[in-house]
Every structure is written in C-alpha cells, then in structure tokens.
Amino acid sequence: MLDHSTDLDNIFQALADPTRRAIVEQLGTGPKSVSEIALPLDMTLAAVVQHVQLLENCQLITTQKQGRVRTCRIKPETLKTLEGWLNQRRRQWEQNFDRLAAVLDEQSPKRKKP
Amino acid sequence: MTTTSPTSGSFTINRNFNHPMEKVFKAFSDPATKAKWFTGPKGGDALERVIEVKTGGAEVLKFKHPSGMITHFIAKYHAVEEAKRIVYSYDLMIDGRHHSTSLAVVEFMPAGKNTAMIFTEHVAWHDGTELSKGLASREHGTSWQFDKVAEVLA
Numbered sequence: 230m231l232d233h234s235t236d237l238d239n240i241f242q243a244l245a246d247p248t249r250r251a252i253v254e255q256l257g258t259g260p261k262s263v264s265e266i267a268l269p270l271d272m273t274l275a276a277v278v279q280h281v282q283l284l285e286n287c288q289l290i291t292t293q294k295q296g297r298v299r300t301c302r303i304k305p306e307t308l309k310t311l312e313g314w315l316n317q318r319r320r321q322w323e324q325n326f327d328r329l330a331a332v333l334d335e336q337s338p339k340r341k342k343p
Numbered sequence: 344m345t346t347t348s349p350t351s352g353s354f355t356i357n358r359n360f361n362h363p364m365e366k367v368f369k370a371f372s373d374p375a376t377k378a379k380w381f382t383g384p385k386g387g388d389a390l391e392r393v394i395e396v397k398t399g400g401a402e403v404l405k406f407k408h409p410s411g412m413i414t415h416f417i418a419k420y421h422a423v424e425e426a427k428r429i430v431y432s433y434d435l436m437i438d439g440r441h442h443s444t445s446l447a448v449v450e451f452m453p454a455g456k457n458t459a460m461i462f463t464e465h466v467a468w469h470d471g472t473e474l475s476k477g478l479a480s481r482e483h484g485t486s487w488q489f490d491k492v493a494e495v496l497a
Contacts, residue, residue: 241468244350315352318466326358326462328380329370333362336376 239287240307248272249280253303256290260302263292353465360458364451367458368426371449372396383408391415398423402431413438427451441469 243249252266267277281301284290292301360367370376374394382389383406390413391405402418418433429449435442447464 250350315354315466318464319354319356322356322462322464325381326356326460330358330360332376332379333360333366333370336366337362 240289243284243287243289246280249284252277252280252284252301253289256301256303260300263299263301266301351465351467353463356460356462358460358462359454360460362458363456364426364453364458367460368451371429372423382406383414396420396423396429402433415439443468 244253248270251270255261255266255269263277263281264274266281267274270277281290281292281299285292285301287307288304289307290301291304292299294300370380374396377394377396378392382404386409388407389404390407391403393401393403395401398420400420400423402416402420404414404416406414406416408414413436415436416433417436418431420429420431422428422430428451430447432444432446434444443466445464445466447462450461450463452459452461
C-alpha cells in the first residue's frame with residue numbers, strides 16, 4: 230500500500246514542511262511524547278498536535294496514548310518507501326553506465342564481448 | 344549501498360570497464376562522447392546542451408521527453424582531475440520545479456589494464472508533491488531506457 234503514488238504524495242507533502250521535518254528528525258533519536266516534541270518548537274501545543282496528526286495520517290509516525298501522555302515514534306516501513314525512490318535514481322545511473330560501457334566497446338570493437 | 348534520511352539519501356555504484364582509465368575518463372570529459380551516453384530517451388529533444396568538463400565548468404541538459412515532461416539538469420564541476428576524479432553538483436528541475444540537488448563524485452582506479460569506477464551521489468529532494476509525480480514519469484522513462492541499452496548492445 231505504501232508504494233502507491235498517493236501515499237508517496239502525502240509523505241512528501243508532509244515532509245515539505247520544515248516543522249514536520251524537525252519532528253521526524255527529533256523522533257529519529259527515539260520515541261517522544263507530544264509535549265517533548267513541542268519543547269524546542271516555537272508554537273502552541275495545539276499546532277504541534279496538528280502536525281503530529283498529519284504525520285500519523287500519512288503513516289510516517291505512529292502514536293500511542295497511555296493515560297494523558299501521547300507517545301510518538303517513527304514508522305520505519307515508510308522511510309523504506311523513500312529508499313525506493315533513491316533506488317530509482319540509482320537504477321537510472323546504472324543504465325547510464327550500461328550505455329557508457331556500450332559506447333566504450335564501440336570505440337574499440339576488438340575488445341567487444343561476444 | 345544506500346542510506347536515507349527523511350529528505351535525502353546517498354548511494355554508491357561500483358563498475359569495472361574493460362578499457363584503460365584515460366579512455367574511460369575521456370568518455371566523461373569529451374563532449375561528443377559524453378553526449379552519446381548521457382542523454383534523454385529517444386523520441387525526445389535536447390532543448391539545451393552544454394558540456395564543459397573542467398574545474399569550474401558547467402554542464403546543462405534540458406530535455407523534452409516524448410511524454411512532454413521537461414527535465415533540466417544543471418551541473419557545476421568543482422574538481423576535475425585527469426583520469427582520476429570528477430566532483431560535481433547538480434540541480435534537477437522537472438517541469439520547471441526544483442526537484443533535487445545532488446553532490447556526485449566519480450573516482451577512477453586502475454584494475455590491471457582496465458578501470459574500476461566508483462560513483463557516489465548524495466541527493467536532497469525538494470518539492471515533495473512533485474517528487475512522486477516525477478517518479479511515475481521516471482518509471483516510464485526507465486523501462487524505455489532498458490530497451491535502448493539492449494539496442495546498443497545488440
């Protein structure tokens with residue numbers, strides 16, 4: 230489901246915002262409560278909650294409420310989707326280098342593999 | 344090997360070419376040779392092409408794909424060491440939007456009479472929404488490129 234393009238749309242839209250990127254970076258060091266996340270951010274708790282909800286909706290993070298504390302953690306599977314994008318770029322270069330090898334072989338036909 | 348953070352990632356490609364280092368390097372630095380392998384898919388048009396591979400030089404490839412998509416590759420060469428190493432950065436625009444910025448390092452090493460190449464790129468992505476749109480078009484372009492490789496090798 231995650232490799233669906235609308236999911237990717239949502240993920241990148243979520244990450245296009247610097248505050249949400251900062252939240253994801255914070256969670257990279259381990260799970261945190263919403264108030265812990267809000268601490269270094271210059272905004273109201275309500276605004277932070279909205280950002281957290283958006284990140285949860287696009288499955289970048291998961292949250293769990295225990296008593297009064299909502300704990301947020303990163304969802305590694307979603308970051309894997311981004312890795313898929315990186316692999317696309319990598320494949321494109323692999324193909325460029327395939328073409329390069331063919332061009333080199335054409336320049337000296339004797340060395341061309343059968 | 345690939346590594347990722349939320350909005351950037353890097354990868355390394357190792358390749359051996361059955362040709363001497365000078366020749367492989369020339370395929371990167373000689374404009375006519377580079378244009379043969381570093382281009383867009385057939386049926387498209389190069390709208391703008393600059394290849395100036397030297398320290399401080401620039402490379403531009405603005406390409407109209409058969410699908411109508413326009414990709415604009417704008418590179419700057421930071422260090423070009425003859426038959427040894429090429430360091431450049433590039434921006435990629437897709438349909439006028441800033442898509443990604445990369446730092447790429449190409450290193451050449453002798454492997455007997457042949458050449459071992461290590462290509463490393465770190466990519467930072469910008470416009471999130473457009474990114475997945477680009478991905479879909481790229482997948483299309485990618486399958487086409489496989490055909491072209493087969494054609495060249497035939």
